[in-house]
Amino acid sequence: MCVNGxxxxxxxxxMDLELALAFCxxxxxxxxxxxxxxxxxxxxxxxxxxxxxxxGAADGISFKVERERFLELxxxxxxxxxxxxxxxxxxxxxxxxxxxxxxxxxxLRRSYELVAxxxxxxxQRELGLHHALPGDPPSSAxx
Numbered sequence: 003m004c005v006n007g008x009x010x011x012x013x014x015x016x017m018d019l020e021l022a023l024a025f026c027x028x029x030x031x032x033x034x035x036x037x038x039x040x041x042x043x044x045x046x047x048x049x050x051x052x053x054x055x056x057x058g059a060a061d062g063i064s065f066k067v068e069r070e071r072f073l074e075l076x077x078x079x080x081x082x083x084x085x086x087x088x089x090x091x092x093x094x095x096x097x098x099x100x101x102x103x104x105x106x107x108x109x110l111r112r113s114y115e116l117v118a119x120x121x122x123x124x125x126q127r128e129l130g131l132h133h134a135l136p137g138d139p140p141s142s143a144x145x
Contacts, residue, residue, distance in 0.1 A: 031129035
């Protein structure tokens with residue numbers, strides 16, 4: 003695991019897993035819970051968008067990507083198809099030195115957006131997500 007030393011905030015050298023987890027926690031409507039005894043799961047409306055290990059078992063992080071990016075990302079060193087979830091286009095970063103914080107944040111945000119976009123419009127509105135998702139046309143009138 004990468005160590006950020008005494009520097010606070012985002013850096014580009016390698017992914018700070020604690021910072022990535024804080025980023026996931028801050029996304030609108032995001033919840034976290036422990037599943038399968040040792041996995042910390044981040045979800046939006048009970049739909050997973052990121053998974054990592056609990057405490058000492060956190061040796062990487064898995065998340066959903068677009069179909070078009072799956073092969074591109076898994077061809078890179080340090081990123082593999084996510085065990086059990088690869089068929090749904092999930093990848094796992096196993097070497098945190100291979101991904102910088104800014105890229106990790108962008109990938110995690112996109113995973114969240116991909117999952118949230120599949121929620122019903124009603125749930126998106128209830129969570130305050132409807133206007134925040136890319137690809138959603140702005141509503142022309144308030145309902």
